[in-house]
Amino acid sequence: MKNLFFSAAALLLFFSCQNDQTELTTDATTAITQRKCATQDVLEAQLKEDPTLAIRMNQIEAFTQNALLTKRLVNGKVVIPVIVNVLYRTAAENISDAQIQSQIDVLNKDFTATNSDFSNTPAEFAGVAANVGITFELVKINRKSTTKSSWGTRDAMKSTKKGGLNPTSPTTNLNLWVCTIGGGILGYAQFPGGSSATDGVAIDSKYFGLSGTANYPYNLGRTASHEVGHWMNLRHIWGDASCGSDLVSDTPVAKTANYGVPVYPYVSTCLPAHNEMTMNYMDYTDDRGMFMFTNGQKSRMNALFVSGGARSGFGI
Template identity: 80%
Template sequence: MYFFITKNQTIMKRVFITAFTALVLFSCQNEQTESSDSTSAAIAHRGCATQEVLEAQLKEDPTLAIRMNEIEAFTSNRLLTNRLVNGKVEIPVVVNVLYKTAAENISDAQIQSQIDVLNADFNALNSDYNDVPALFSGVKANVGITFVLEKINRKSTTKTSWGTRDAMKKTKQGGLDPTSPTTKLNLWACTIGGGILGYAQFPGGSSATDGVVIDSKYFGVSGSANYPYNLGRTGTHEVGHWMNLRHIWGDASCGSDLVSDTPTHNTANYGVPAYPHYSTCTGTPVEMTMNYMDYTDDRGMYMFSLGQKSRMAAIFTSGGPRAGFGI
């Protein structure tokens, strides 16, 4: 539980969850297209295109909203009955590297560093885990999911940037098709462009495009040149989306992330906000700016909550959208 949320606030948040789910699953905004800007200045603020990609997919495939509503109903049922994964979930990972330059052809060591970061962050082994403030110490979570690098695929291309229209996931468009996406997590390392660090596909989308895309400059522990996104947390954030987590502010002012123990945020936070950072939403809660699903710098995010853990675990249970990865 988040101990400083009042009973009325909790009720309001639950009511908002229902309305927000309907809004998210049926709203369609402008599609994000490929960017040709591969030489832009350093990115000042984290950019994740997961929500925009979802909205484009919903526009193209109306049945996706139905599938995602079914996943939400399934998740809610699993949370209510507490029938979650009993045992360890181990995720085989396939990394697809698309490169035009030598710098984009990231090394095996850099790739392994991203796997190491995922294992640390999802198992509460990150060195900054103990920096979680006392206010949130009762809800910080060891998710208990591990990742194993299984294969690296590499392909030289002529593209300077790939955009967010999933071209990197399609061999016919110059990219690489995903490998066994129902039983393996596919990561693509490439130049995305447009100020986007990465994006993921939520459960329920097409298996032909399932996985996570991370700009090669922010893949793993890639060095001080890419500060403040050089600690592999773009991967942690995007894999969180792949496991059905929403942005902590709910992609709306005072929105809901569909998790009961995260405080309501005004909007995304950037940089490393000073603690405590108060929301002006109902009840003026202290925002959980150090949560992986906010937009802070890599060094500013270092926890998942117990509610997020339960939401992630639900998708791996029998009948869940990622049951192929479960035990």
């Protein structure tokens, strides 16, 4: 079992001294052969630009750990209002209302364990597989025609001044930006603690919702499930380090990101020997290969919404 209790100094180190990441490109034509989430890279850039972000994130982490210890979690149902901001240059990028609704439907299934593939959870992990109990409600779709062929990962899509769309009431709405990101990036999220001016999730329009067989293997809406997990304070399953910690006790330690659809059991090289949870939404597997959160991840997410939590403005 992972040791999840950190001193304030250790937490500050965790959020301010991650390994350097390679610079992201914004070539919209890059072929995507493996899942690429830019959330950690974006966090690294934000930490360098704003030294106070590490302090805020460590305060959120301390609050989360205290909530877990005292079992001060959500008592009731959390419904997340969703604003979808579509930025398009081509007709294909101007995705339909039906495709947008299909993504909301996927989120609702994945976060309530009503997805049909949840039953594929191996018996080994069945005891910790979770119904997170959070649902999503589409409240508005904003659309804007642009001349940009790709947006990159520096939050330009989130700014009206930069040609994008400002977030709508981000303390009470989950804003999703749908556009061509480029650089082989499927999507990225902002962790709790970041600026409200950029809070939310960006997802490439080709991988948003049930996007069709042309975008296989990322056509089942799981990019959003992964990125919204980050928005709700979940780390990558491998902790963005070799055999690292994702701050969750019931997810087995993972050596690194897993790709494709690994065949279970997938034995880790992290010691002691154990099977990795490659089917967790916070890994890098193909859409059809990820289909579960854990109880520990559920508790971590729910801690955000209690009174005093980083996303308590969403209420119950």
